[in-house]
Amino acid sequence: MYKKTMSAMLAAGLVLSVGVASAQEPVQKPNAQAASAFDNKIIKKISSDNMYNTIAKLSAQPREAGTEGEWIGVQYIKSQFEQLGYETELQPFTFNEVVRGTGSLTVNGATLDPYVFSGSYSAEVTADIVHVGLAKSGEVPDEVRGKIALIERGEITFVEKIQNVLDKGAVGVIMYNNSGTSNRFGQANAGQNIPAVAITRDQGLELVNQLKGGPVEATIKVEGSGFVEKTSYNVIAKMKPHKNKDTNQVVMIGAHHDSVAGGPGANDDASGVSAVLELARVMANMPTDTELRFVTFGAEEKGLLGSYHYAGSLSEEDADRIVAHFQMDMVGARDAGGDHPAGGLIMYTIDGKKNLVTDLGSAAGARTAADTVIPYGQLGRSDHQPFHELGIPAALFIHSPLESTYHTPDDTLDKIDKNKLQEAAEIVGASVYQIARPDTPALEHARVAPGPVDYDFNDRPPGA
Ligand SMILES: [Zn+2]
Missing domain, CATH: 3.40.630.10 (Zn peptidases)
Structure with a gap:
């Protein structure tokens, strides 16, 4: 050179x-x-x-x-x-400053142990789940309004996914991994006022399966999380x-x-x-x-x-x-x-x-x-x-x-x-x-x- x-x-x-x-x-x-x-x-x-x-x-x-x-x-x-x-x-x-709090997730009465997104809004919501796939812009269905969005990880950022379902009126986010066995991922931005938790790929696919049989109600509870x-x-x-x-x-x-x-x-x-x-x-x-x-x-x-x-x-x-x-x-x-x-x-x-x-x-x-x-x-x-x-x-x-x-x-x-x-x-x-x-x-x-x-x-x- x-x-x-x-x-x-x-x-x-x-x-x-x-x-x-x-x-x-x-x-x-x-x-x-x-x-x-x-x-x-x-x-x-x-x-x-x-x-x-x-x-x-x-x-x-x-x-x-x-x-x-x-x-x-x-x-x-x-x-x-x-x-x-x-x-x-x-x-x-x-x-x-981002703070990651604690949280819980209950689906049809069963308790899962989710990972709370860093900076997730702290709130408790109960609503039906709607599977929205990767939650890419333009691909989120209108029916997610007032519902909890079940999102697959990948291709676009966590923050973009959250924003795309927020824009459609979703009230909660459950994101499942796109590979592996971990549920430790996720980051929200300040101002994204919606609780967001992560679960494993297997847990996510199980929910997708359950949804085929009819409505699935979930409760997301996030505490002590957000931005300071x-x-x-x-x-x-x-x-x-x-x-x-x-x-x-x-x-x-x-x-x-x-x-x-x-x-x-x-x-x-x-x-x-x-x-x-x-x-x-x-x-x-x-x-x-x-x-x-x-x-x-x-x-x-x-x-x-x-x-x-x-x-x-x-x-x-x-x-x-x-x-x-x-x-x-x-x-x-x-x-x-x-x-x-x-x-x-x-x-x-x-x-x-x-x-x-x-x-x-x-x-x-x-x-x-x-x-x-x-x-x-x-x-x-x-x-x-x-x-x-x-x-x-x-x-x-x-x-x-x-x-x-x-x-x-x-x-x-x-x-x-x-x-x-x-x-x-x-x-x-x-x-x-x-x-x-x-x-x-x-x-x-x-x-x-x-x-x-x-x-x-x-x-x-x-x-x-
Ligand atoms: Zn340094």
Whole structure:
């Protein structure tokens, strides 16, 4: 496969002229560069001990979005930003948390033990059963009105099936499996106000059989199930540039502070938050010509909800000012990264293409503690996604492949490697400062940037 080198891309005019030595200077040898005095202003101040302590505080309890644990973490992060003198804002947003309750199903007096759909509406209904097959749109008979729909699983989604019978006036859903012996399946959407339960294929076929002999009445009872509205938060800290040197550009440094349910999330992603806070500390009083925005997102683990909310809240004008988004997610795991160089650090972009962030990150890798150019790859699955969708150069910094403790209660502080924290923070810090420092009046005019490096695409699945 053809691999574009950086110099070939530059010759072809394919990349921004960031990090490019001026034409008069000799081309620096790729992949062997020393930290500049500018880099040292940042990287000499970065303390992995500080980051480690932040992780210790945040991972003292799980921080699942919408829980007290998240709120404790959010308060801590906010207080840290404020102590550093940042203009800090909590941005709340709500989301629907699915709850699966309990239920029962009685058919002609016989009791079945159904599986309640996740998010099923809680209600008790008694009505005759109507078999509606796969419940595809346009194929649900009118006679299901006021009745319980018996539906076969398959071909279209659970939610679509429920909606199709709801639209025809059904009052309950019994779905039977299309194979195997399990009844554990099913998911309803918020607003689908109809109780829905799952049964096995054999049970379903038995009901189909019974219906041939005449009406079959059933009672579905679902309790404690549905959707609960919860509130999560983004924490946003801003540092305005020097008034006389304002390029009107914004650089964002992000991580997510929420964890999975029951997981302390030391690496995922207290590690990224610790690097965000440490870079905020290091850059707090540093003159820049670029606005720095440090953000920790909530509800990443629920589907990038916080970052999508944030991106959606930006005015078009504000979004246009953002020139780069650096996302750090899982940057401290001792056991991640396999045998890959730089502890397995890689920069993932959504489209698998290089961009400004990866150009800066790879070059910074060669000048900082990692002492290695960092490869790039293709992956979503973190908060760089909504920024990419806004057309903003964005990348995820992560160690890949992931550690085996990913999303488990064992994602704990003792498995954090300070070296890895240090390297990731240095690379992102040096990259950000490359844009933000005042002697580079705007990106396209950088004159004293270090030379470019060759860096490669690495087709490295993160696993898990
Ligand atoms: Zn995660």
